[in-house]
Amino acid sequence: MWNCIHAGLKARKSDVNVSLECGYPGITRADCVSAGCVYFDIGACRTKTAPKRDQFLSCKLSRYERIPLPGPITRSECLDASACFDRRGCFFPTSALHVSSDDEQHSHTEITPLFSIIVTCYKDDVKFLALSLDSIVRQSWSNWEAIIVDDGSPRQECVQAANSFIAKHGYGPSKMRAFYKTNGFVADARNFGIANSSGKYVLPVDADDFLYPNFLRSAALGISETPDVELLYADQIYFGEIYFGAKTGAHRWHLWETITLNNALKRGPLPVTTIYTRDMWNRVGGYKLDMIFGNEDYSFWLDILKLQPKARKLHGISSWYRLKENAMHADKEYVRMALPMLHFEHSEFYDHGRVTRDVATVFCYLSRTHNARLQAAINMQPWACAGWLWLSLLKIDLWEKRSEVLDTLKEGAAICDNKNQLEYFSTLISWLNATSEFDTVVSARDQCLIDNAGCSQCEKTFRESVFFK
Numbered sequence: 001m002w003n004c005i006h007a008g009l010k011a012r013k014s015d016v017n018v019s020l021e022c023g024y025p026g027i028t029r030a031d032c033v034s035a036g037c038v039y040f041d042i043g044a045c046r047t048k049t050a051p052k053r054d055q056f057l058s059c060k061l062s063r064y065e066r067i068p069l070p071g072p073i074t075r076s077e078c079l080d081a082s083a084c085f086d087r088r089g090c091f092f093p094t095s096a097l098h099v100s101s102d103d104e105q106h107s108h109t110e111i112t113p114l115f116s117i118i119v120t121c122y123k124d125d126v127k128f129l130a131l132s133l134d135s136i137v138r139q140s141w142s143n144w145e146a147i148i149v150d151d152g153s154p155r156q157e158c159v160q161a162a163n164s165f166i167a168k169h170g171y172g173p174s175k176m177r178a179f180y181k182t183n184g185f186v187a188d189a190r191n192f193g194i195a196n197s198s199g200k201y202v203l204p205v206d207a208d209d210f211l212y213p214n215f216l217r218s219a220a221l222g223i224s225e226t227p228d229v230e231l232l233y234a235d236q237i238y239f240g241e242i243y244f245g246a247k248t249g250a251h252r253w254h255l256w257e258t259i260t261l262n263n264a265l266k267r268g269p270l271p272v273t274t275i276y277t278r279d280m281w282n283r284v285g286g287y288k289l290d291m292i293f294g295n296e297d298y299s300f301w302l303d304i305l306k307l308q309p310k311a312r313k314l315h316g317i318s319s320w321y322r323l324k325e326n327a328m329h330a331d332k333e334y335v336r337m338a339l340p341m342l343h344f345e346h347s348e349f350y351d352h353g354r355v356t357r358d359v360a361t362v363f364c365y366l367s368r369t370h371n372a373r374l375q376a377a378i379n380m381q382p383w384a385c386a387g388w389l390w391l392s393l394l395k396i397d398l399w400e401k402r403s404e405v406l407d408t409l410k411e412g413a414a415i416c417d418n419k420n421q422l423e424y425f426s427t428l429i430s431w432l433n434a435t436s437e438f439d440t441v442v443s444a445r446d447q448c449l450i451d452n453a454g455c456s457q458c459e460k461t462f463r464e465s466v467f468f469k
Helices: 029-034 075-080 123-137 157-169 185-195 215-225 261-267 278-284 296-306 332-345 352-365 368-380 385-395 399-415 419-434 438-450 452-466
Strands: 018-022 037-040 044-047 057-061 066-068 084-086 089-093 115-121 144-151 176-181 201-206 231-240 251-253 275-277 311-323
Touching: 115 123, 115 157, 115 185, 115 215, 123 144, 123 157, 123 201, 144 157, 144 185, 157 176, 176 185, 201 215, 201 278, 201 311, 215 231, 215 311, 261 296, 275 278, 278 296, 296 332, 332 352, 332 385, 352 385, 352 438, 352 452, 368 385, 385 399, 385 419, 399 419, 419 452, 438 452
Parallel strands: 115 144, 115 201, 144 176, 231 311
Antiparallel strands: 018 057, 018 084, 037 044, 066 089, 084 089, 201 275, 231 251, 231 275
């Protein structure tokens, strides 16, 4: 087995065990205390006299198999990520993982899995997919199913890679399945995967992310202790190449001990790799398809938190989130449009003046290339108010189409039951019926789309014409 010793000591060559430094390699509280150490809530086993952040313990583990962690990670970053470090790099030792016994979980052949893991993949994500799937099959809790969704990759590369992985590991369709669908972007892919799964609890995973080996077991124990829990989450590690234009090392996202709608609005809600019940997904209507520039997960968490679910934070971490230079967060349209769309989607929580500016921003930057996605969004989720407003703004193009814009606005207003959002429908309908400045507004947007330097003037023209008359 293993025991705790002071950091820095090395095992002699004659020792059967191998000495390595670990933050939290699956060590239980009871085992930690019995070894003469102190177990801290941050998920690290340390000596009683060395509780400081940089004084981790070495643990002697015999015959361990390495589960390497993705990306270049320094020693201090590795230990802070609740992993182990030796001269070959950062990893998990499998002998330190708690593998659940049959009386703790259902067998692999259980008809209804406890967890449905939904992995979405598109195009270049395929180069990380095998590593992500490997982190699923390495889970120390085995009552899960994995649904891999290839969201329209040009050469079907994700579904082919997934099927190769499944065949290699010998999993049947009750355990792992791969689907290919027409490209509809990540919100649609997640909804598709969940609709084709059967577990009581859902765990979304991006194809380039990596699950902590004990995450599902920790969640299962949390469920057994709190059977009515609806939302389970844990800290997450960011790692990778680049973030918002700057190179960065691995760092930990420390989440609220108690997640509420109020603190989620202050600092952002939850990682993608958060577990929730299928019932919660049904109640909010899934991920919003009209969030066409991103932040669909942010919007989804706010929708769930509005319902005041019973939530529980788990010890340790859930996963590693990969930062990439070509990620959505670095996309100019995401930076420009995602938050304005989010603010309107949840306009009851934001200042009216701010939301008005955001609506003007969306008007000025929408182009005809976005028409198909918005049309598909309202076709699949006709109850979502924002999609109708965005499609209406997009149709404000030529004076001759004013009647078509009015028809779209009125149709959306008849379906929308959010009074904050209905106010914007009413204002636009009144403006279209009375305005003589239609051409001026359209010309301002045309100039914005030609030259971004003119977008500030477009937003000002739209606000003054529509809202401040």
